[in-house]
Amino acid sequence: MSRWNHGETYRRQAKASGYRSRAAFKLLEIEKRFAVLRHARRVVDLCCAPGGWLQVVVELCGVSDCRILGVDLAKVKPIEGVELMQTSIDAPDLASQMLKSLGGRATVVLSDCAPKLTGNKTVDRERQVWQARTSLELALRVLDQKGHFVTKVFESNQAGGLRNQMRKLFQSVRVFKPKASFKSSPEVYLIAKGFLGSSPKTAEYDL
Numbered sequence: 001m002s003r004w005n006h007g008e009t010y011r012r013q014a015k016a017s018g019y020r021s022r023a024a025f026k027l028l029e030i031e032k033r034f035a036v037l038r039h040a041r042r043v044v045d046l047c048c049a050p051g052g053w054l055q056v057v058v059e060l061c062g063v064s065d066c067r068i069l070g071v072d073l074a075k076v077k078p079i080e081g082v083e084l085m086q087t088s089i090d091a092p093d094l095a096s097q098m099l100k101s102l103g104g105r106a107t108v109v110l111s112d113c114a115p116k117l118t119g120n121k122t123v124d125r126e127r128q129v130w131q132a133r134t135s136l137e138l139a140l141r142v143l144d145q146k147g148h149f150v151t152k153v154f155e156s157n158q159a160g161g162l163r164n165q166m167r168k169l170f171q172s173v174r175v176f177k178p179k180a181s182f183k184s185s186p187e188v189y190l191i192a193k194g195f196l197g198s199s200p201k202t203a204e205y206d207l
């Protein structure tokens with residue numbers, strides 16, 4: 001299937017299902033395979049605009065038993081039961097604001113960050129890996145022990161380094177390419193389950 005047809009198929013499906021983005025299907029595939037949202041009580045979605053992933057979280061976790069927080073530079077149209085913060089993921093004090101808004105430590109941190117593409121593959125990959133690393137730094141500050149972290153990352157040497165660092169911090173780290181993702185895109189998702197918390201391993205960790 002051509003890139004255009006592939007994108008169009010998912011865009012149509014998103015429209016028919018009421019999702020704001022075709023990205024929603026990527027999270028549905030991740031959930032089907034890895035069950036990161038099962039039993040989630042406090043979920044953060046970093047780089048959440050326009051809100052497709054948030055809609056999936058609301059659908060799977062419900063809003064009565066789960067606190068859901070979305071963060072993005074862009075303004076996101078309100079979603080019932082979801083708190084939104086319009087700010088950058090590297091804003092000072094974001095971790096403490098997130099903890100306050102969640103009312104405790106997060107069970108799941110999701111991150112689907114992507115920079116505005118420049119067309120220069122090296123620059124784009126570096127910027128995206130910086131976003132994934134910044135998301136991990138936030139996750140380390142807000143995640144509960146045994147919590148899960150999912151992040152998009154553009155495959156590159158630096159992404160390999162990030163994955164190896166994550167392996168010291170979580171019980172398991174898997175690499176996953178959803179069908180809804182373009183084959184030609186460098187994006188994959190790192191699915192990290194079981195945050196080890198402040199174990200000696202994480203204390204050694206130097207981002």
Ligand SMILES: C[S@@+](CC[C@H](N)C(=O)[O-])C[C@H]1O[C@@H](n2cnc3c(N)ncnc32)[C@H](O)[C@@H]1O
Pocket residue numbers: 020021023024046047048049050051052053054071072073074087088089090112113114115116131
């Ligand atoms: C691929 S979209 C996310 C799609 C989203 N998961 C969904 O399901 O609708 C990537 C997002 O990253 C956001 N972004 C990029 N850099 C950011 C930053 N420094 N802080 C917060 N958001 C950022 C962009 O504004 C954009 O909305």
